[in-house]
Amino acid sequence: MMICCRKTAVQIFRRNICYVAARNFGLVGSDRFLEPVFPSINLSISRKMSSKIRGTKRLEGTDENVWNVYTKMAADFKAVNVGQGFPDFSPPDYVKEALANATAGDRHILNQYTRGHGHPRLVNAISKLFSPLMGRDIDPLNEVIVTTGAYGALFCSFQAFIEDGDEVIIIEPFYDCYKPMTLMAGGVPKYVSLRPKATDGQSSSADWVFDEKELRSAFNSKTKAIVVNNPHNPLGKLYTREELQMIADLCIEHDVLCISDEVYEWLQYDAKHVRIGSLPGMWDRTLTIGSAGKTFSVTGWKIGWAMGAPELIKHLVTVWQNSVFHCNTPAAEAVAIGIEKEMSRFDSPDCYFTSLPRELREKRDQVAKLLSEVGMKPILPNGGYFMLADISGIEADLSGEEGETRDGKFVKWMIRNKKLATIPVSAFYSASHKKMGENYIRFCFCKSDETLNSMADILKQW
Ligand code: PMP
Numbered sequence: 001m002m003i004c005c006r007k008t009a010v011q012i013f014r015r016n017i018c019y020v021a022a023r024n025f026g027l028v029g030s031d032r033f034l035e036p037v038f039p040s041i042n043l044s045i046s047r048k049m050s051s052k053i054r055g056t057k058r059l060e061g062t063d064e065n066v067w068n069v070y071t072k073m074a075a076d077f078k079a080v081n082v083g084q085g086f087p088d089f090s091p092p093d094y095v096k097e098a099l100a101n102a103t104a105g106d107r108h109i110l111n112q113y114t115r116g117h118g119h120p121r122l123v124n125a126i127s128k129l130f131s132p133l134m135g136r137d138i139d140p141l142n143e144v145i146v147t148t149g150a151y152g153a154l155f156c157s158f159q160a161f162i163e164d165g166d167e168v169i170i171i172e173p174f175y176d177c178y179k180p181m182t183l184m185a186g187g188v189p190k191y192v193s194l195r196p197k198a199t200d201g202q203s204s205s206a207d208w209v210f211d212e213k214e215l216r217s218a219f220n221s222k223t224k225a226i227v228v229n230n231p232h233n234p235l236g237k238l239y240t241r242e243e244l245q246m247i248a249d250l251c252i253e254h255d256v257l258c259i260s261d262e263v264y265e266w267l268q269y270d271a272k273h274v275r276i277g278s279l280p281g282m283w284d285r286t287l288t289i290g291s292a293g294k295t296f297s298v299t300g301w302k303i304g305w306a307m308g309a310p311e312l313i314k315h316l317v318t319v320w321q322n323s324v325f326h327c328n329t330p331a332a333e334a335v336a337i338g339i340e341k342e343m344s345r346f347d348s349p350d351c352y353f354t355s356l357p358r359e360l361r362e363k364r365d366q367v368a369k370l371l372s373e374v375g376m377k378p379i380l381p382n383g384g385y386f387m388l389a390d391i392s393g394i395e396a397d398l399s400g401e402e403g404e405t406r407d408g409k410f411v412k413w414m415i416r417n418k419k420l421a422t423i424p425v426s427a428f429y430s431a432s433h434k435k436m437g438e439n440y441i442r443f444c445f446c447k448s449d450e451t452l453n454s455m456a457d458i459l460k461q462w
């Protein structure tokens with residue numbers, strides 16, 4: 001029985017790996033490759049599993065995943081994919097070369113394990129880059145951990161600090177993984193909403209604000225942590241210093257940890273990114289999380305990190321060393337080289353941290369104009385690489401589409417009928433608030449001109 005189950009698990013794992021690889025290498029249209037994968041999994045599991053062998057309680061309510069659903073659908077229908085957030089253009093050449101050299105050069109040791117919770121060259125580079133930005137000397141060995149993407153750092157943060165019954169404040173709409181990560185750690189999510197202020201003319205992510213009273217009343221003696229995502233996914237909001245100070249004051253007053261997800265930190269347009277961990281009294285209670293994937297347009301490398309006081313980071317290290325232990329050395333080396341290079345030209349317009357947002361700003365404006373022309377009202381983001389569009393005025397016959405909310409049905413309809421894939425915004429809301437997102441869909445504008453032009457063609461012929 002055990003052997004049989006293990007075999008099934010290995011097969012499922014292999015098939016899913018095949019799917020992801022297939023998606024990115026353009027093979028997903030092939031029936032032979034994919035069709036048998038998804039339908040067969042549950043059947044074979046339910047036939048072979050005994051009643052004792054089942055998923056843990058920890059997993060309950062965490063099985064749905066928006067990326068799997070809509071990315072697969074986009075691939076199946078060969079849709080222009082402006083849904084999932086990854087750049088479909090090349091990262092800087094020198095970063096790619098640094099990765100190639102790390103494996104092919106004379107330093108064979110770069111193909112082997114490195115320091116478990118952070119390749120020395122990378123933690124040093126992270127500390128040098130962020131020390132001035134955080135207004136303190138960051139100890140590379142005790143105040144930084146390198147993980148498998150920002151996901152790894154987030155997962156370690158929740159596992160390290162959230163206990164059964166602890167409340168975690170999540171500001172919605174929210175990046176979807178915060179909820180399952182809270183639940184898997186035994187925590188209880190408490191939602192505080194960002195709501196749009198009434199505006200005349202073009203609305204922007206800055207118009208979406210939380211109510212101070214609502215935020216304050218979410219804090220109580222059971223509150224262990226608050227998750228702040230700045231710049232924000234999906235809205236593109238950059239929190240103002242005043243908003244962050246309000247959150248910081250409440251964290252200090254109630255002795256609460258702040259998990260600050262700043263993966264889009266360099267992508268700021270008409271506003272300035274403020275790091276909550278740099279506000280007075282916050283370093284000791286903030287985990288600041290970053291991603292090389294977003295920083296260097298290499299989402300597939302999966303290198304991320306967390307920074308914070310040694311008393312915080314040491315617990316993330318414990319989770320990490322007892323789970324994944326290590327991320328891949330060549331990519332860590334290449335990211336270190338990337339950070340070193342960008343630091344050496346930090347004030348130059350060529351610095352990737354400046355040139356990428358400069359290019360994305362143009363793409364943002366191009367997409368906003370296009371959406372306005374077809375009657376989808378864009379919410380202009382101040383940061384990140386996503387834009388929400390209000391689709392309440394767009395007619396579509398959604399009667400044949402499955403789903404609880406209009407946005408989900410609309411995206412499925414659009415993928416099927418218009419061959420254009422986006423992400424429904426209700427996916428970024430808690431179960432009881434999904435209606436708040438149903439008038440919006442999320443576009444990713446971090447795409448090549450070719451992809452954006454294909455999207456423009458579809459929208460113009462709508
Ligand atoms: N946080 C946010 C807000 C994200 O959008 C993403 C997706 N890139 C992540 C975390 C995960 O980042 P990574 O790919 O580095 O794991």
Ligand code: GLN
Nearest residue numbers: 067083084085086233444
């Ligand atoms: N962060 C990416 C987004 O928001 C998706 C990452 C994923 O596929 N899990 O689109």
